[in-house]
Amino acid sequence: MTSPDTETNTTETTAPDAAEKIADAVTEATSTDVAKAEVVEEEDPQTVVFSLVGFFLAYIPLVGVIVNGIAVAKAGKEGFDLFLAKWGLVLAILSTVGALILVGLGFWLGLEAGRSGM
Known part of the structure; x- marks a missing residue:
């Protein structure tokens, strides 16, 4: 035991x-x-800068679309969801379409004024 x-x-x-x-x-x-x-993971500072710059350049017709397109692409590639880049792209597209409409309207009104002045 x-x-x-x-x-x-x-x-x-x-x-x-x-x-x-x-x-x-x-x-x-x-x-x-x-x-x-x-x-x-932290957000890439370069992507954040692109989205901010793109958002502020959204009202310059073609430049805003290009910069915001780069920002959205970089954010998607790195897996980030950047709200500001997407809204900047939407605003840039609307601004570009609006500018094209105004240029077209001005051209059309100029042609009409030229025809009626003869």
Whole structure:
């Protein structure tokens, strides 16, 4: 049979094993949280600058479309969702279409004025 000393020794050897298992579990959980925190990506500053510049250049007809197109493409390629770049592209397209309409209207009115003046 076992003596009381032997039972105590087996209990003492399992207690440190349990403590080591708990310590390993805590270390693993902490390292997993740190790894998850490192996975978070920051937005590329160049993409943010393109979207801001494009948004402000949206009212210059063709330049705004080009710059905002680049900003939207870079944001999509890098996996970012840049709200400002998309709105800048929409405004630039509307501005370009509006400018083309005004140029066409001016050309048409100029032709009409030339015909009626003869």
